Amino acid sequence: MQKNTGYDIVIHNGTVLTVSADFDVLNRGLVCIADGRLKRVEERAAHQPLPAARHVIDARGGIIMPGLVNTHTHAAMSLFRGLADDLPLMTWLNEYVFKAEGRWLNPESVHAGALLSCAEMLLSGTTTFCDGYFFEDAVAAAVQASGMRAILAQGIVDFPAPGVHDPKKNVAEAVRFIEEWNGKTPLITPGLFCHSPYTCSEETLKAARRVADETGTLFQIHVAETQSEVRQIEQRHGTSPVQYLERIGVLNASTLVVHAIWVNEPDMACMARRRVGVSVTTESEMKLASGVAPIPEFLRKGLAVGIGTDGCASNNNLDLFQEMDTTAKLHKVKTLDPTVLDARQVLTLATRGGAEAIGLGKQIGSLEVDKKADLIIIDTHKPHLTPLYDPVSHLVYAVTGGDVRDVIIDGRLIVKDRALLTFNPETTIGYVAHLARKIASQTSPID
Amino acid sequence: MQKNTGYDIVIHNGTVLTVSADFDVLNRGLVCIADGRLKRVEERAAHQPLPAARHVIDARGGIIMPGLVNTHTHAAMSLFRGLADDLPLMTWLNEYVFKAEGRWLNPESVHAGALLSCAEMLLSGTTTFCDGYFFEDAVAAAVQASGMRAILAQGIVDFPAPGVHDPKKNVAEAVRFIEEWNGKTPLITPGLFCHSPYTCSEETLKAARRVADETGTLFQIHVAETQSEVRQIEQRHGTSPVQYLERIGVLNASTLVVHAIWVNEPDMACMARRRVGVSVTTESEMKLASGVAPIPEFLRKGLAVGIGTDGCASNNNLDLFQEMDTTAKLHKVKTLDPTVLDARQVLTLATRGGAEAIGLGKQIGSLEVDKKADLIIIDTHKPHLTPLYDPVSHLVYAVTGGDVRDVIIDGRLIVKDRALLTFNPETTIGYVAHLARKIASQTSPID
Numbered sequence: 001m002q003k004n005t006g007y008d009i010v011i012h013n014g015t016v017l018t019v020s021a022d023f024d025v026l027n028r029g030l031v032c033i034a035d036g037r038l039k040r041v042e043e044r045a046a047h048q049p050l051p052a053a054r055h056v057i058d059a060r061g062g063i064i065m066p067g068l069v070n071t072h073t074h075a076a077m078s079l080f081r082g083l084a085d086d087l088p089l090m091t092w093l094n095e096y097v098f099k100a101e102g103r104w105l106n107p108e109s110v111h112a113g114a115l116l117s118c119a120e121m122l123l124s125g126t127t128t129f130c131d132g133y134f135f136e137d138a139v140a141a142a143v144q145a146s147g148m149r150a151i152l153a154q155g156i157v158d159f160p161a162p163g164v165h166d167p168k169k170n171v172a173e174a175v176r177f178i179e180e181w182n183g184k185t186p187l188i189t190p191g192l193f194c195h196s197p198y199t200c201s202e203e204t205l206k207a208a209r210r211v212a213d214e215t216g217t218l219f220q221i222h223v224a225e226t227q228s229e230v231r232q233i234e235q236r237h238g239t240s241p242v243q244y245l246e247r248i249g250v251l252n253a254s255t256l257v258v259h260a261i262w263v264n265e266p267d268m269a270c271m272a273r274r275r276v277g278v279s280v281t282t283e284s285e286m287k288l289a290s291g292v293a294p295i296p297e298f299l300r301k302g303l304a305v306g307i308g309t310d311g312c313a314s315n316n317n318l319d320l321f322q323e324m325d326t327t328a329k330l331h332k333v334k335t336l337d338p339t340v341l342d343a344r345q346v347l348t349l350a351t352r353g354g355a356e357a358i359g360l361g362k363q364i365g366s367l368e369v370d371k372k373a374d375l376i377i378i379d380t381h382k383p384h385l386t387p388l389y390d391p392v393s394h395l396v397y398a399v400t401g402g403d404v405r406d407v408i409i410d411g412r413l414i415v416k417d418r419a420l421l422t423f424n425p426e427t428t429i430g431y432v433a434h435l436a437r438k439i440a441s442q443t444s445p446i447d
Numbered sequence: 448m449q450k451n452t453g454y455d456i457v458i459h460n461g462t463v464l465t466v467s468a469d470f471d472v473l474n475r476g477l478v479c480i481a482d483g484r485l486k487r488v489e490e491r492a493a494h495q496p497l498p499a500a501r502h503v504i505d506a507r508g509g510i511i512m513p514g515l516v517n518t519h520t521h522a523a524m525s526l527f528r529g530l531a532d533d534l535p536l537m538t539w540l541n542e543y544v545f546k547a548e549g550r551w552l553n554p555e556s557v558h559a560g561a562l563l564s565c566a567e568m569l570l571s572g573t574t575t576f577c578d579g580y581f582f583e584d585a586v587a588a589a590v591q592a593s594g595m596r597a598i599l600a601q602g603i604v605d606f607p608a609p610g611v612h613d614p615k616k617n618v619a620e621a622v623r624f625i626e627e628w629n630g631k632t633p634l635i636t637p638g639l640f641c642h643s644p645y646t647c648s649e650e651t652l653k654a655a656r657r658v659a660d661e662t663g664t665l666f667q668i669h670v671a672e673t674q675s676e677v678r679q680i681e682q683r684h685g686t687s688p689v690q691y692l693e694r695i696g697v698l699n700a701s702t703l704v705v706h707a708i709w710v711n712e713p714d715m716a717c718m719a720r721r722r723v724g725v726s727v728t729t730e731s732e733m734k735l736a737s738g739v740a741p742i743p744e745f746l747r748k749g750l751a752v753g754i755g756t757d758g759c760a761s762n763n764n765l766d767l768f769q770e771m772d773t774t775a776k777l778h779k780v781k782t783l784d785p786t787v788l789d790a791r792q793v794l795t796l797a798t799r800g801g802a803e804a805i806g807l808g809k810q811i812g813s814l815e816v817d818k819k820a821d822l823i824i825i826d827t828h829k830p831h832l833t834p835l836y837d838p839v840s841h842l843v844y845a846v847t848g849g850d851v852r853d854v855i856i857d858g859r860l861i862v863k864d865r866a867l868l869t870f871n872p873e874t875t876i877g878y879v880a881h882l883a884r885k886i887a888s889q890t891s892p893i894d
Contacts, residue, residue, distance in 0.1 A: 078833070079834070081834060081845065082834075082835070082837050082840035082841055082844065082845065085789070085837070085840045085844065086775075086786055086789035086790060089785060092785070116833060117830075119830035120830040120831040123830060123831070227783075283772075286779055287775075287785065287844070288779075288785050289779040289780055289784050289787075291780065291783065292780060315844070316845045317831045317844070318831065319831065319847075322769065322772070322847070326776070328533075328734075329733035329773070332733055333732065333733040333737070333738065333739060333777075335736070336674075336738065337736055338533060338535060338536060338539070338736040339533055339534065340736075343532055343533060381876070382876075383563055383564075383566035383567040383875075383876065384567040384570070384571070384848070386563060386879050386880055387529075388529065388880070388883070389528075389529045389530045389883060389887050390529050390532070393529035393763065394529055397529065397532065397762070397764070398529065398763040398764045400766075400769070400847050400848075400849060401831070402847060402849035403849075425830050428830075429829075429830065429833045432833050432834050433834050435834070436833075436834030436835070439834075440836050
């Protein structure tokens with residue numbers, strides 16, 4: 001017999017950052033959750049008793065905010081974190097990453113790598129991520145076990161890939177993945193992921209676009225990541241990567257353009273006209289020396305922009321708080337203008353902006369009544385977060401993922417006092433450490 | 448009655464990064480400490496028993512490395528962390544920082560701010576820092592209480608400053624500070640800090656240089672931080688800031704040139720000839736949009752280069768691990784070359800390079816026998832540090848200050864399992880939080 005106990009979860013005694021369009025900050029915040037959704041997000045009046053709830057969480061003066069949205073990663077690449085750094089892009093890719101992927105990826109290793117990344121993302125405040133990789137069913141199984149929300153896609157390239165040896169079957173395999181996971185579990189949304197305009201043919205891109213339209217899924221693609229890609233596409237197709245994709249009908253409002261570093265004014269105008277979402281992965285783009293995407297320009301043009309970490313083999317972590325910090329600072333020094341990309345704008349990129357970019361803007365990304373209850377609590381009672389003049393400034397410039405105390409996704413408590421409640425990462429840590437010893441002993445550029 | 452128990456501290460079961468000139472990495476590392484110094488730094492043979500010690504520390508498979516050296520900060524500015532961000536430099540300085548400093552700095556508040564920063568630095572792996580500020584006696588008292596190593600200097604500017612209302616007495620006050628702290632306590636080395644070539648007259652700079660030479664202290668100065676500074680010095684003195692300082696005899700091997708962003712080829716040649724040390728504060732320089740200092744050029748010219756955080760009002764934290772990460776990545780994307788500033792070079796900047804830049808290279812900065820025992824232990828058993836192919840890569844690209852487990856300074860255990868042993872930061876956190884509420888209610892650009 002279950003008595004009526006009101007809300008599922010009530011959170012109090014913290015500052016609520018809604019990151020809504022008017023960016024409400026509620027100093028004595030009160031958040032009430034039931035049936036996986038936010039029922040009340042408001043300032044608690046003095047002497048107002050706490051509403052009845054099965055579970056009451058005291059934020060102990062910390063910050064209550066939307067869970068972070070990682071708009072681009074390859075979760076299982078945690079297997080290769082730090083395998084090779086500081087190398088020219090093509091050496092890194094061809095001599096290390098592709099070799100290691102070809103040799104070591106299988107459903108078991110991808111599951112372990114993805115689960116490890118889920119642990120890292122959860123413990124650093126990410127509640128939703130957008131992924132594209134191989135053996136994506138194993139990623140989906142890991143995500144399901146972790147309790148995270150994700151858009152997942154089986155990667156499409158026109159050469160033999162791990163798990164898809166015959167490139168002619170790449171789109172069919174992606175379709176199979178969508179059919180498998182569509183509606184299977186509420187937190188996983190299947191999507192499409194074409195690697196890039198230089199690794200997928202026009203035929204492949206058009207076929208994938210048709211599938212995305214027919215199934216109503218997000219179409220992700222790396223675009224204009226390096227100068228050499230732009231030159232290559234210009235030579236092959238006589239125009240820029242963005243214009244080429246526009247010409248063959250790939251770009252629309254359910255497209256996520258990833259990187260978008262080397263784009264010109266007509267490219268951006270086209271992206272704005274087609275209302276594509278954009279994902280920028282600042283730290284990885286810096287580490288690989290790809291370039292700096294024009295985020296302020298994207299925002300001025302009204303594009304939905306999110307940030308991501310990319311795979312952690314090129315980052316080398318999945319901490320979106322550090323990503324916010326670096327993104328804000330990089331654009332200031334690039335323009336020599338300290339007012340560019342202020343803390344509010346950057347916090348929006350990592351939450352509401354990211355949610356909009358990946359097509360989940362109506363469900364997540366801000367703390368507003370009726371949205372899904374995806375939120376995190378930051379412990380600010382620490383030397384490096386003292387004093388606290390402005391919570392937004394702290395979140396962008398001082399907090400790291402290690403300051404996240406609690407994580408709630410879809411109304412379910414997933415991390416409590418920095419402990420994962422959905423799975424124990426120890427087994428995964430042990431498995432990946434063991435696998436890495438084998439990889440290290442057998443992967444070298446001399447192979 | 449005390450029996451002979453061998454070493455004071457023995458550390459085992461971790462990978463030792465010596466950061467010596469040949470960068471030895473010892474996989475089954477053993478470090479023995481006595482009388483505040485490193486007595487043995489070696490690989491432990493299989494079945495070799497542990498040497499006798501009063502205190503044995505199990506690094507549990509983590510990384511044992513030199514403590515980090517923060518070559519430039521203003522520790523007490525933690526009082527103003529996040530008070531104002533994303534503003535033009537002159538608005539930030541004149542409307543917020545200078546006003547707040549003028550109103551709220553006193554020996555008590557500076558002591559609290561410095562102690563808060565010591566807590567933050569210790570908990571993020573910094574064992575030595577180089578500071579210049581006002582009421583520096585209060586900073587020295589805080590450092591002494593914390594157990595940190597530091598070079599501290601009373602700031603010199605040619606206008607009325609907190610605690611030094613008559614600028615005519617600025618050098619005399621700095622001399623008094625040196626005399627007060629010279630030899631007083633082993634971990635504090637007094638120094639000189641002239642704010643800049645545009646806020647100090649030629650007479651002041653020369654007088655300070657004489658004092659530094661006579662007392663054998665480090666002469667720190669902000670140089671070539673912004674383009675407007677360079678223009679101003681060129682108008683006033685007909686040459687660049689570096690050449691101006693050279694002309695008036697300020698530059699020598701016991702000079703620390705801070706920032707050095709807008710320097711040209713002759714400036715760098717002069718810096719190399721005079722063998723000055725250089726301190727670059729990447730994150731603060733990005734946030735204030737000052738520019739990017741040519742670190743790779745400095746290294747090619749053989750200069751001793753360290754990194755620093757600057758005051759955390761413009762950073763907004765004191766975490767040198769994040770500073771390493773951002774420094775490495777910024778230079779890659781600036782040059783579009785991912786091989787620039789590799790992880791070893793950047794780790795060296797934060798340890799041995801920094802120690803050399805501030806004149807402590809013979810005592811600290813690497814784990815070598817007879818050097819002072821300043822070291823830290825990193826806990827790598829975490830999702831975001833799994834797997835571990837290369838500890839150097841992890842330290843630069845994946846670790847943050849929150850992964851520091853233990854800190855030893857001068858052979859004394861200061862942080863154990865992330866708890867400070869020398870002081871309880873709770874009182875300071877409470878004091879600073881209370882002070883900040885007063886500052887926030889009374890500081891605004893409208894005042």
